[in-house]
Amino acid sequence: MNGHGEEQIVFEIGVVVPKSNVQEEKETYDCVETLVDEFRKVGLIVQRVSGLSDEFLKLAAPLEILGRSAAKMQMKKPTNIGMDLQFEWDQVDAFVKQPDGSLFSWCERFQCNRHLIYGIVNNSNSDIVLKHDGVKFYWEVGESLLQRLESEGIVKLVFPLHDDTKRKKLLRSWALNWWDLTNQPIDEIYSYYGTKVAIYFAFLGRYTTWMLFPAAFAFIMQLVDFGSLQWLVLPLFFVCVILWSVIFFQFWKRKNSALLARWQINYTVGAGQGHKDLGKWNSHQSPMDLTKGVAMDKTKEKQLYQKYEWFGHLMRFRNDAIIILSIICLQLPFELAYAHLYEVIGSDFMKFGLTAIYIFIIQYFTKIGGKISVKLIKYENNENTECRADSLVYKVFGLYFMQSYIGIFYHALLHRNFKTLRQVLIQRLIISEVLDNLLENGLPYLKYNYKKYRAIRNKKKRDKGSSAEKIHFDSRVEKEYLKPAYSASIGEELEDGLFDDFLELALQFGMIMMFACAFPLAFVFATANNIMEIRTDAFKLLTMLKRPVPRASTTIGAWSNIFQFLIVMSICTNSALLVWLYDSEGKWKIEPGLAAILIMEHILLLIKFVFNRVVPENLLYLFKQEPAWVKANRMRNTSQAQDMCSKQLLRNISGGENSSAGPKND
Amino acid sequence: MNGHGEEQIVFEIGVVVPKSNVQEEKETYDCVETLVDEFRKVGLIVQRVSGLSDEFLKLAAPLEILGRSAAKMQMKKPTNIGMDLQFEWDQVDAFVKQPDGSLFSWCERFQCNRHLIYGIVNNSNSDIVLKHDGVKFYWEVGESLLQRLESEGIVKLVFPLHDDTKRKKLLRSWALNWWDLTNQPIDEIYSYYGTKVAIYFAFLGRYTTWMLFPAAFAFIMQLVDFGSLQWLVLPLFFVCVILWSVIFFQFWKRKNSALLARWQINYTVGAGQGHKDLGKWNSHQSPMDLTKGVAMDKTKEKQLYQKYEWFGHLMRFRNDAIIILSIICLQLPFELAYAHLYEVIGSDFMKFGLTAIYIFIIQYFTKIGGKISVKLIKYENNENTECRADSLVYKVFGLYFMQSYIGIFYHALLHRNFKTLRQVLIQRLIISEVLDNLLENGLPYLKYNYKKYRAIRNKKKRDKGSSAEKIHFDSRVEKEYLKPAYSASIGEELEDGLFDDFLELALQFGMIMMFACAFPLAFVFATANNIMEIRTDAFKLLTMLKRPVPRASTTIGAWSNIFQFLIVMSICTNSALLVWLYDSEGKWKIEPGLAAILIMEHILLLIKFVFNRVVPENLLYLFKQEPAWVKANRMRNTSQAQDMCSKQLLRNISGGENSSAGPKND
16 A cells, blocks of 8 residues: 555445435435545545445545545654654655555554544535435534434445455465464564554464473373372473463563564554554543643642542442452352252253253353443543453453353362363363364354345345346455454454454463363363464454454553463462372361461462552552553643644654664665 | 752862862962862862861852753753753753752752763863872873872762751751651652652651551550450451552552652653663663664674673573572571571570670671672673662562571471560560661761761871860861761662661561561551651761762662562461461361472462562563663664754743743633
């Protein structure tokens, strides 16, 4: 698109409108025509594709149009001197190019495009009358045309389009390139899908590579008999696995920042900035902004901020309390009841029936939990969408954690039933390997085919008898439109499909880590699974789904804390497992007093951990290190600075750039 | 000094030179005269005070001279728009004033002064001959005069002077203001002593205030008999104390950043900047700087950085391993031997003798340990002085931790001897309360008096018989010169007296937290002690010692991690104590297998904690989140940007400031 791709226009945004009926007269100007005209007026290249039942407007923006839009949005971009400055089209040389040579990243291009197409407003002095299918409605002064048409139901969807050349190239070099095992063309993924997806795949790749070590260890343990030292092997495996996981996550942070540096993303500033921009789209303005215009003295302002901040803390605290209590009081008994019944019931047939009922119920349970979480989060004053998404992740993970592990805990720790435990673990791992991957890829395919079938049937009904020949989809854009979106199973407003992929990964990590001593071979299964996962996820993203809306988050976010939490948990559970395993004669009786104190100790350690790890950044806004009014002050000042000096600085850099580039080259 | 203090010149730097002998002829120009002339040439106001055996040059710099020096140093200062920019004297209005109305903080003033007086170099084309006491030496071209005189032993000391009006005001409002309990005039302390000292006292005050809660709880526990619920009280106390400490440290971080915001210190940028500037003074240029001038391609440079970085990690790892191993192999057996002997020996007289020998030996042990640590640290490539100081703190704290607690652990956990444990705790707390405070204040006073006595005796010897009258110290500056410096007991090169004060606090915290269940009243003792500590420390700083050299660190640094570590430790030790306490019949036997697994679990939890808490920031440079070459690249770019655009931006701000202040006022 940018720079080297000028010989070929790449359409990046698709707009779905109803097919214009040919029988209508030309004179009554349809609102779709107006829309196309307006698109062309702002400088977009529009291609109209007629599909079976809808018409598709494919939009492409020349680089200059994008640049001017970015300048209008006051987008911040890293410059050659390392600072992020407001973009100016005249000073384009001052800004850093992407690794693939283009000026804007996919995320930035998408933002600019959205700004362009949603920025078409009625600039005249009076409302304009629009018509569609004979129905008249008004396009009010100052209103966005696209939003109006969306609310009238005429524009059905605005979605990012796949770039077919790049997609096919990625399909070859990434999704179908099985022999690379964990290697992936991360840079190309980044430039095609944006930061968040690329970070996910980079993480998955690294994680799988690192997992080869414990998998090899586990495999050797299974094969070799260590004779009299056999009893030492399991504790050694436990220690190694914990150290492995701790070190891996430290190295991952390192890798993450190296990736961001390679992609020219300014970690400290850029991340927050990106969030903010995306946050704008999802509206949800914080009450802080409301005070902006109002004149008031400093102390009053501070008080207001503090009040607002503490109210937010309170809401967050309340929400977390609700979630935790409902998990403990509702979900825990339910899960325990299921586990207990499973243990008690003798016949396999009954077990099967019980499991079927159980699965049926938890489907609803999870959905309801997700909905409640999303509703609760709306009352929290999280700074931006990514924060809200993180808050959701914590809440929903609590649910899934109970769901996935309580049964296993029951078998492992209460009943010391290692046979059932291993069975359950193998079942889950195989299920996650085969079934999940099948579902992940199969479900979108089925959905797509059903939609296709319906569209064709509708078409047939309409032109009944006109032609008996088979109807084909000629246009790629229509196929894409029918593909399902990359959306989360829970809380679609806040999360995309990455939520499910990360959830799967985290649950797997918990499974293999927390019960490492009971079933070391799980690491081998997980490694095999993850190597498959990389390619199937890639395949799914490239062929089965619509191109996802790019998101700006630059780390794995809340998931990092969840993985850390799982490591701590696994230290405790494995210790318990070891005690159970070595105490085969049941001699190591633990008195209730001792047990109570040990449990108290572990709960306190957990609280300490959660406070230190999760709280300062995310969970309880309550203990955020920087008081809100301090931060607000700082932000306001900085934005003032940038507003004032940005242009002048840029001119400086553009001028100075050559001289500064000089010493590097000689 | 700045702004409102212009009616009175405040001398802030003292230089000690030998008293010029009157019998010498005027023609042979002494080097001291040259020094004074040069000081006057750069614009300093010099006052010469003749003491008993030395002469004192009191130096004061007018604001403009300081400002120009700051500009020459390329000092970064926060501007009114929230960015840190290079200081320019012409654009002085653009920069934020200190809370007390002055332009520069004490730390900045001190830096400028040092830059001024050490910046006097021989600018002529030939070496200049200087003379002192008939001995000739050369002041080479480009050499700093003060450094030359220091190396010749003529300038004995350059030290910051007390500002008597401010000092007396602080003495009234702070050191002698006992009725304020934990309240202190932190802002005035900041403007007089700089960030680090002010942060220490703010921390001490907060900590003491918060400690009133557990102290009250402990007091109530002591007085009230809860009847049948008595057995519940101790575990409850344990849980409350842990939660209290966890929450306190979260709130402290908040308070810390609020303080920094009030003092206009830009947390993220300013801190690093301040460090760097101070680091310059202590030389130790990193090899990274050496590559600056050399032209090389990017990959080679990256390799070089990585090599340098990993070598640093290796050294750090080696050093930590040496320290940890020597503590475990040398100190641990020694401490255990002492504790065992103390337990075994019956007679009180023998016990007393043993303790005396023990105390004598550990004095040497600690000193040797400190010296070894300082030497080891020199081989680490820590970024700046504060990082080096932190590295030292960790290492030395390991030593003290063993020294202070191993004996107590021995009594508490191995022998379940609660009587001895309580005795030891009370002893230590009372000793720390009375003896330490006495020593802290008494020792400097004795030192000062001894020096004074020696000075007078020397004087008497010299003018033997000339006058029989008593000799007085007339000049305040000479008294200050004789006062001891605020220096650390260990590693003076890296740390000042705050090290000892923080160490005392940390050891006390460990003592009361780790054995909370054995002796809750310790909190009451500690609270009383800390209330005293605030005033005695203040008194010591204001009257007993030279004014300390200001340091730029903006947090409590390594100590924060040490406190966190102590909290985790105290969860474990208190659990063990509870087990011992409630298991009065000895029925809760723990099998060796179970014990081994529990110990392994706790060690792993500790490793996890240390990695996550301490490593990313400080301890093992190895796992630093940002690879060195990424950071170096970023830093270089940013500094380039600031060099280029700083001036232009500033002019903008100075111009734009009024218009931006406009909307605020209406």
